[in-house]
Every structure is written in C-alpha cells, then in structure tokens.
Amino acid sequence: MTERDDLRDRKRGPPCPFCDASLYKRHCKYVCPQHGVVIDCSDPFR
C-alpha cells in the first residue's frame, strides 16, 4: 500500500523540464508522469 509513496520516493532523476515534476527512471529513460518519456539515456538532456 505504498505505491504513491514509492513513486514519490523515487526522485532519482532530475525534475521535468516542462512541469517540474519528479521524473522517475524507467529502464534507460526518465519518465514524467504527465509528459511521458522526456529524457532518453542516449540523449542526455536534450
């Protein structure tokens, strides 16, 4: 019962450049809960 907490606790990545939400890392990508994948591993910050 800590799904939300788990998501919130997973602030491993940088904040979303668009909405400032905490991105969570999925495989090799940073995913924003609202924008989807915003950063790709092979495409660092751009």
Ligand SMILES: [Zn+2]
């Ligand atoms: Zn976002």
